[in-house]
Amino acid sequence: MSTPIDDIDRVLLEHLARDGRMTNNALAAAAGIAPSTCLGRVRGLVERGVIRGFHADIDPAALGRDLQAMVAVRLHAEARRHLAEFGAQMRGLAEVENVYFIAGADDYLIHVATADSSGLRDFVLDNLSAHPAVARTETILIFEHVR
Amino acid sequence: MSTPIDDIDRVLLEHLARDGRMTNNALAAAAGIAPSTCLGRVRGLVERGVIRGFHADIDPAALGRDLQAMVAVRLHAEARRHLAEFGAQMRGLAEVENVYFIAGADDYLIHVATADSSGLRDFVLDNLSAHPAVARTETILIFEHVR
């Protein structure tokens, strides 16, 4: 990490986390710096990987994906050598919202959003139960997810 | 839900989910519509709640929050009447990244990011174990989180 994050950076990050589309001018004003300085700092934060990206937060239900679940996945002991590979595969699936690689009895928590219960069943059967690395799954329904 | 989401909306959402800072002009070109039309559609999507917001994705580790955990929380049977209230409280805490209100033995999964293990311990003790509504907690470390 080249430059340490100072108080001004922290202000910028706080604002951009809340409103990722805040204009550079408004952001500069909020941080008490010139727009050009602000621009340079935000660029630096992106380059250094502090800001990983800017994303629209889309309501899955509005896209017809009304059902969310957290699926705990345990892999076979032999498959643990390819843990990262499994995570990358999961991340690539349309239904997958978040992938948590965890410590404990299970190896992954996979947050998925599907159209309905049969979509969820199909996702678990086709992508998890049928996966050669998967030893067991446990599906927990999500009533609500915030943030 | 006033207007249904059409194919053009889907293109806009897909692009904005990937890059929330894409310019309106580029977005319009990608969707094959005029910039002014694009602007109106994106506004509509925000007003209708399809787009819930735009956010910068900040690396917690860059902010000195190197440790992440998923804390499963079970509330007392009597406290279940105030479930939503508990969730709202959790969401307001700085360490809290995601709150999942779930079905099953536990009521919540709380994704937290703290500086280190003592920060995690303090979070769980001060905000969860000490909370009058909380019956039990189980803390699972997160090695990696994607998306």
Add this chain to the structure above:
DNA sequence: TTTGAAACTGTTTAGAG
């Protein structure tokens, strides 16, 4: 709803401290 074009606002570069 859609659009093109004008008016406007915000972004970005360059140069200097």
Add this chain to the structure above:
DNA sequence: CTCTAAACAGTTTCAAA
């Protein structure tokens, strides 16, 4: 690293279809 100021690009409004 910071700023001011000018040039540039992108956004937004609006009248018309």
